[in-house]
Amino acid sequence: MDGNQTKTNASLCLYWPIEWHYLASYWYILVICVLGIVFNVFVLTVLCLHKKACTAAEIYLSNLAAADLPLLSALPFWAQYVVKVFEWPFGRGLCKMVNVFMIMSGYCSIYSLVLISIDRYLALVFPLSHERLRRPLLAKVGCLVVWVLSFVLSVPDLIYRDVKIYSDNSTVCTINYPNYATEMGCEIMQIMLIFIIPIFIISFYSLKTFQALRNRPIEGVSVQKRAKKATLLIVAALLVFLICWIPFHMMVIIYILENVNVLMLTCNTLIFMYVWYPISMYLKIFTSVLNPILYVFVGKNFRKKVKEISKCQK
Structure with missing residues (x-):
C-alpha cells in the first residue's frame, strides 16, 4: 500500500489525504522517535x-529495549519520506537499510515479548x-537466537526492497x-511469523499465568498484593x-485475502483501509514507548536499581 492511491481489479479508487495529515504524521513519528x-x-x-x-x-527486558532501537533509528528517515508525500530522497541503499x-x-520485539511471557510464566x-530454565546463560542464548532469526526473516526485504521511479517522476521506496x-x-510468511504465531504464544502463556495466580491459595496481605499487582500487569x-x-x-x-481473491473489496472499503492503514502503523510503533513503561519502569526492582546508581554517582 505505497503511494497515494488504492486500486481494485474493477475500478480505480482515488484518495488524497488532507495536507496537514503529512505534517501531523511527521511530528508524531519524530516525537515517538525521541x-x-x-x-x-x-x-x-x-x-x-x-x-x-x-x-x-x-x-530479556534489555533485549526488548535494544530491539526497539533499530526501528527508532529508522524513524527519522521514514518521517522525512512521509512529509515529502512519499517521495524517497535518500537513495537505494538507505531504502533497503531503513x-x-x-x-x-x-x-x-515480538519474539522478545514471547521470551518474556514464557519466563514470567x-x-x-x-x-x-x-x-x-531461567539461567542467565540460557537467556543470552535465547536473545542471540532471536536476533539471528530476525535478520534471516528480514532478508526478503533486503533483496526485494528498492527505489522505483514512476511515470509521473515520483520516486518511492x-x-x-x-x-x-x-x-x-x-x-x-511474515504475517504468520510476526503476528499469528507469536500472538498465540504470548496470549497462551499470559492467560495460563493469569489463571495460575487467580487459583493459587494466597496467605498474607503482602503476598496477596504482589500477586494482584503481577496479575494486573499481565x-x-x-x-x-x-x-x-x-x-x-x-x-x-485483509490485503492478502483481497490479493488471493478470497475477499472482494469495494472502492469505499479500500479507501477506508487506506485512511486507517497509517494510523494502525503509528499505533504499532507506539509500543516502542509503551514497552519500557509497562515492562520495566513499573517494576520495583528497576526503580531500586535506579536509586542505587543515583547514589553511586553522587
Missing part, C-alpha cells in the same frame, strides 16, 4: 551500569521446579517482488499488545 530512544537507552544504561549481574528476566531495520526490530507458576507467487509467499501488558498490534496486522491480512 521518547522511544530516551526511554529505551535509559533502560539499557541502568541495567548495564548496575553492579549486580542481570537476571534472566532483566536480560526497511530492514524496521522489519528486524518488529521480529526482535515459569517464574510465577513454577518458581522452583523450573529454575534451571517500495517492495518489488519478481512475481505474484513470491509476493504472496513472503506476505503470508492483563495490562496483554491488552496493550493486542490493541497496538491487531489493527495493523488485520489490515495486512
Whole structure:
C-alpha cells in the first residue's frame, strides 16, 4: 500500500489525504522517535551500569529495549519520506537499510515479548521446579537466537526492497517482488511469523499465568498484593499488545485475502483501509514507548536499581 492511491481489479479508487495529515504524521513519528530512544537507552544504561549481574528476566527486558532501537533509528528517515508525500530522497541503499531495520526490530520485539511471557510464566507458576530454565546463560542464548532469526526473516526485504521511479517522476521506496507467487509467499510468511504465531504464544502463556495466580491459595496481605499487582500487569501488558498490534496486522491480512481473491473489496472499503492503514502503523510503533513503561519502569526492582546508581554517582 505505497503511494497515494488504492486500486481494485474493477475500478480505480482515488484518495488524497488532507495536507496537514503529512505534517501531523511527521511530528508524531519524530516525537515517538525521541521518547522511544530516551526511554529505551535509559533502560539499557541502568541495567548495564548496575553492579549486580542481570537476571534472566532483566536480560530479556534489555533485549526488548535494544530491539526497539533499530526501528527508532529508522524513524527519522521514514518521517522525512512521509512529509515529502512519499517521495524517497535518500537513495537505494538507505531504502533497503531503513526497511530492514524496521522489519528486524518488529521480529526482535515480538519474539522478545514471547521470551518474556514464557519466563514470567515459569517464574510465577513454577518458581522452583523450573529454575534451571531461567539461567542467565540460557537467556543470552535465547536473545542471540532471536536476533539471528530476525535478520534471516528480514532478508526478503533486503533483496526485494528498492527505489522505483514512476511515470509521473515520483520516486518511492517500495517492495518489488519478481512475481505474484513470491509476493504472496513472503506476505503470508511474515504475517504468520510476526503476528499469528507469536500472538498465540504470548496470549497462551499470559492467560495460563493469569489463571495460575487467580487459583493459587494466597496467605498474607503482602503476598496477596504482589500477586494482584503481577496479575494486573499481565492483563495490562496483554491488552496493550493486542490493541497496538491487531489493527495493523488485520489490515495486512485483509490485503492478502483481497490479493488471493478470497475477499472482494469495494472502492469505499479500500479507501477506508487506506485512511486507517497509517494510523494502525503509528499505533504499532507506539509500543516502542509503551514497552519500557509497562515492562520495566513499573517494576520495583528497576526503580531500586535506579536509586542505587543515583547514589553511586553522587
